[in-house]
Amino acid sequence: MRVPSGRFPHPPAFPRRGPLREGAFPSRLHDPRVAALLGIWLGIAFGVCFLTGLVSHFMQHPPSFLDWPSRPVWLYRATQGLHVATGLATVPLLLAKLWTVYPRLWEWPPVRSAAHALERLTIVPLIAGAVFQLATGIANTAQWYRFRFFFTVTHYWVAWMTVGALLVHVAVKLAVVRANVGSGRAGRAHLTDRRSAPEPAGEGLSRRGLGVAVGTAAGVITLTTAGQFVPGLARLDLLAPRRPDLGPQGLPVNRTAAAARVITVARDPNYRLEVVGPRPFTLSLAELRAFDHHTSKLPITCVEGWAADATWRGPRLRDLLDAAGIPPGATVRVESLESRGGYRASEVNPPHARDPLTLLATGLNGAVLDLDHGYPARLIAPNRPGVLQTKWVHRVVML
Ligand SMILES: Nc1nc2c(c(=O)[nH]1)N[C@H]1C(S)=C(S)[C@@H](COP(=O)(O)O)O[C@H]1N2
Ligand SMILES: [Mo]
Numbered sequence: 001m002r003v004p005s006g007r008f009p010h011p012p013a014f015p016r017r018g019p020l021r022e023g024a025f026p027s028r029l030h031d032p033r034v035a036a037l038l039g040i041w042l043g044i045a046f047g048v049c050f051l052t053g054l055v056s057h058f059m060q061h062p063p064s065f066l067d068w069p070s071r072p073v074w075l076y077r078a079t080q081g082l083h084v085a086t087g088l089a090t091v092p093l094l095l096a097k098l099w100t101v102y103p104r105l106w107e108w109p110p111v112r113s114a115a116h117a118l119e120r121l122t123i124v125p126l127i128a129g130a131v132f133q134l135a136t137g138i139a140n141t142a143q144w145y146r147f148r149f150f151f152t153v154t155h156y157w158v159a160w161m162t163v164g165a166l167l168v169h170v171a172v173k174l175a176v177v178r179a180n181v182g183s184g185r186a187g188r189a190h191l192t193d194r195r196s197a198p199e200p201a202g203e204g205l206s207r208r209g210l211g212v213a214v215g216t217a218a219g220v221i222t223l224t225t226a227g228q229f230v231p232g233l234a235r236l237d238l239l240a241p242r243r244p245d246l247g248p249q250g251l252p253v254n255r256t257a258a259a260a261r262v263i264t265v266a267r268d269p270n271y272r273l274e275v276v277g278p279r280p281f282t283l284s285l286a287e288l289r290a291f292d293h294h295t296s297k298l299p300i301t302c303v304e305g306w307a308a309d310a311t312w313r314g315p316r317l318r319d320l321l322d323a324a325g326i327p328p329g330a331t332v333r334v335e336s337l338e339s340r341g342g343y344r345a346s347e348v349n350p351p352h353a354r355d356p357l358t359l360l361a362t363g364l365n366g367a368v369l370d371l372d373h374g375y376p377a378r379l380i381a382p383n384r385p386g387v388l389q390t391k392w393v394h395r396v397v398m399l
Helices: 030-062 075-106 114-141 149-183 185-196 207-223 263-267 286-289 318-321
Strands: 272-278 281-284 293-301 306-313 333-336 344-350 359-361 378-380 394-397
Touching: 030 075, 030 149, 030 207, 030 263, 075 114, 075 207, 075 293, 075 306, 114 149, 281 286, 293 359, 293 378, 306 318, 318 359, 318 394
Parallel strands: 272 394
Antiparallel strands: 272 281, 293 306, 306 359, 333 344, 333 394, 359 378
16 A cells, blocks of 8 residues: 555654644743753853852861861852852742743654663753752751751752753753854854744743743742841841841841750859860860950851851950960861750861851850850851851860
8 A cells, every 4th residue: 555655754653642742732932942041041050059059068078188268258158148049049940941841751753863862861860850959958948857868968969960960961952052042153143033033923921921930030039038148138038938137136046955955054054165185174154254255247157048147255266275285287176065966066177266256155246145046155157157156065176
């Protein structure tokens, strides 16, 4: 039997139903130019989020070869704020992008070549990784840790996996992006005729409309959450889980003294601060108060994305180290009265330990340090994540 040419294209037609049928996705926004533009913005947001995330990771888990500087004072506030802000702004961008390219999942034939099959496979870790990072990151900003894995480790490794898949994706799609928005001669020619050509025919939202909608969503999310770390914007903090100015003595508290089970030991009148080095010594509460006090204006900057400025008062850490004969090049460990929990001790490297702004604070915003902020003494150092600003300190040990 003769097959009339054109009626049965090669390969033989598949029963094309539902999303597989011709014209199943009528919107003119399922379009390579929209996908490419959203892709560029997503790439920028993800890139910034990844790099600032690396900073955050290496500050919290410093590799042995890296002595993180203690200046500028605001650096960690800026990198961690950017990390959380770009992550949040990515949500509407990613949703729009997934919606735009979704019909491609139903393309027929599903696989055209080995290279095409490989490219299709890399979108699995890309999409899964991106969704996972945003979901766990947002859960973290809201202090919702119901998952069974350890957040910092998983979030870090999935970031590498996602960025790897993203790099492959960008390499594969570069030609498509160039042809639709690029700056090459071919791209410009394409761009001009696309711009001068009317939008692809169709009903509903236009490209510009989609751009305005996604941009507005990202902008509103940023504006209503950035107050967590941008000084002066706290009153716009409608969508953020935290207001940086609410809490005892005008500062948020993550772990209360009750939760850390330190109320009794921290209030014990026989409390002693122990400094262990070549000339170890201990200080009673009265002696600690009599030690030379200094004032530092420093923020507490939590990895969750909030930062709050405060005025701290107490002995300089370096004066305590000098008194114990601890040499300037030594790293010390600051230990809490808290007996359990991952944040009960932290290491302080020489740049932070010797910075004149670094205090073992006994006072906060003009009053005695609140029990929830680490009474009788807490570490406060510049350019350092909040998790390393140990509260209820009772021992400083040279390592
Ligand atoms: N001993 C101890 N110190 C700690 C913590 C803790 O759980 N235990 N939490 C840290 C975290 S995650 C942050 S962000 C800051 C918050 O300080 P604040 O509650 O005094 O504002 O304290 C840090 N110091
Ligand atoms: Mo934190």
